Amino acid sequence: METTVSNKQVILRDYVKGFPKESDLMIVIASDTVELKVKPGSGAVLVKNLYLSCDPYMGILMREPSPSTLALMDSFVPGKPIAGTGVSKVIDSDDLAFAKGDFVWGMVDWEEYSTVNPAGVFKIDVNINVPLSNYTGILGMTGLTAYAGFFEICSPKKGETVFVSAASGAVGQLVGQFAKLMGCYVVGSAGSKQKADLLLNKLGFDDAFNYKEEPDLDSALKRCFPKGIDIYFENVGGEMLDAVLLNMKTYGRISVCGMISQYFLETRDRLQNLPDIIFKRIKMEGFACYDFMDKFPKFLEFVLPYIKEGKLIYVEDIVEGLENGPRALVGLFNGQNIGKQVIQVARE
Numbered sequence: 001m002e003t004t005v006s007n008k009q010v011i012l013r014d015y016v017k018g019f020p021k022e023s024d025l026m027i028v029i030a031s032d033t034v035e036l037k038v039k040p041g042s043g044a045v046l047v048k049n050l051y052l053s054c055d056p057y058m059g060i061l062m063r064e065p066s067p068s069t070l071a072l073m074d075s076f077v078p079g080k081p082i083a084g085t086g087v088s089k090v091i092d093s094d095d096l097a098f099a100k101g102d103f104v105w106g107m108v109d110w111e112e113y114s115t116v117n118p119a120g121v122f123k124i125d126v127n128i129n130v131p132l133s134n135y136t137g138i139l140g141m142t143g144l145t146a147y148a149g150f151f152e153i154c155s156p157k158k159g160e161t162v163f164v165s166a167a168s169g170a171v172g173q174l175v176g177q178f179a180k181l182m183g184c185y186v187v188g189s190a191g192s193k194q195k196a197d198l199l200l201n202k203l204g205f206d207d208a209f210n211y212k213e214e215p216d217l218d219s220a221l222k223r224c225f226p227k228g229i230d231i232y233f234e235n236v237g238g239e240m241l242d243a244v245l246l247n248m249k250t251y252g253r254i255s256v257c258g259m260i261s262q263y264f265l266e267t268r269d270r271l272q273n274l275p276d277i278i279f280k281r282i283k284m285e286g287f288a289c290y291d292f293m294d295k296f297p298k299f300l301e302f303v304l305p306y307i308k309e310g311k312l313i314y315v316e317d318i319v320e321g322l323e324n325g326p327r328a329l330v331g332l333f334n335g336q337n338i339g340k341q342v343i344q345v346a347r348e
Contacts (some may be wrong), residue, residue: 004033009081010110010325015064019264020333022320024062025326027080034113038094043048044115045098047088049108050348052322053136054329054341055170056260058084072288081109085142087124088114089133089348094124098123104136110325112345131316132306132348137170137340138303138314141289146174148292149255153285154231155195158183163244166235168315170340171257175233176205177312180223184231187224189240191335198338203313219256231255237262238269245273248282256286264333315339 007030016024038044057072062082065075076082086108090098095118098104106121108114124135137143149171150156162179164172167188176199179186187207188199199208207224214220221229221243228249234241248254262268277284301337306312317337319328322345332341 003036005113006030007032007034008112008322010322011080012062012076012082014078016059016062016264016300018204018266020059020062020330022326025324025329027326030111036091036094038092038115040094042094043118045093045095045118045121046091046113046115046282047105047108047121048091048113049086049088049111049345050103051087051133051136051318052108052110052325052343053085053140053142054325054332054337054343055084056258056263057141058329059260059263059333081111083107083109085136086114086345087117087132087142088121093118103132107139110322112322113296128304133316133318133342133344134314136342137316138174138307138312139300141336142170142340143174143303144292144296144299145257145289146171146178148295149233149257149287150175150231151302152176152292152295153255153283154233154253156184156231158180160184160230161228161231161249162186162231163221163229164188164233164235165211165240165244166190166258166260167205168198168203168338169235172233172235173199173203173313173315173339176203179231180204180206181306181311189220189236192277195338198315202315211240218246221247228252230323233257234259236260242269242271242273245271245276245282248276248280250280252280252282253327254284256284260333265276272300298310302348316342318342318344320344 011026038046061075087105090102103124104121166172168190174215176186186205188205189211190196191330196210197206199205232244232254234256235258238261317339325343
């Protein structure tokens, strides 16, 4: 029986300027092999990574840190593996809360094997009959992000109008479905006809449009929301946000989850319609999901019955092989994925 294994990793070459490229990341075999036993007394947990999550915020962490980005989290370190949410299998453990063979999810480096801090991972209940990959998304940080941003910040009411940008993505697809479950009227925007059709025909949105085919976003929103928008779940920023502000109702709420159109610009778009926040008394709040970790049990209590009843659909875009991780992550920033982008590192 082997006692050590090699460890394939995805390394950041150097801080990224402008749009990330596949060449900004490289696949290496770590110089040190991995011992398949943890040291007694270390309190460590050794895991084999099965699935890794691709998320837009990871592009921010590839750039040189600034006071603004450091308020979110530490940047990746050039020459070291990048990190994100993963689903893993415990190989060995010196923590009584985790046993060999347990499945866990939490923050891991992008590599085949990781030694993790037990405080940063969560044990998966295998009696919940869902794919393990779902813990990179609907049952993990992505699901909590959608739940907290929509319910905790926007306080939706039945009959309200809801607009979701990047609506076919990992978070947006859930927000739209949560809104429908609340009895809201929901419209989503996406970057292709295929994605807009997905929103309408599979995810149950009331209306959807491909923003790339709309010469005037203000007109598109007025067409979809002739009486205005109560809630906007923001994933895009820039011109989309500017157009939304013109179409918000008085006392509208905007949950700012992401602004992916702005992350890689050297000169960011300047908004023209910010005074509408004052005129219409709009609540606009940015957030990160870890601000709401205390709500995770409440989130699971809400979402699990809907999953079991088949009332929530979750679309995943799974790419096999850690070596294909850079392509999948960079493709996310170009809108090439449909649904939650996941990398399958190993078989369960």
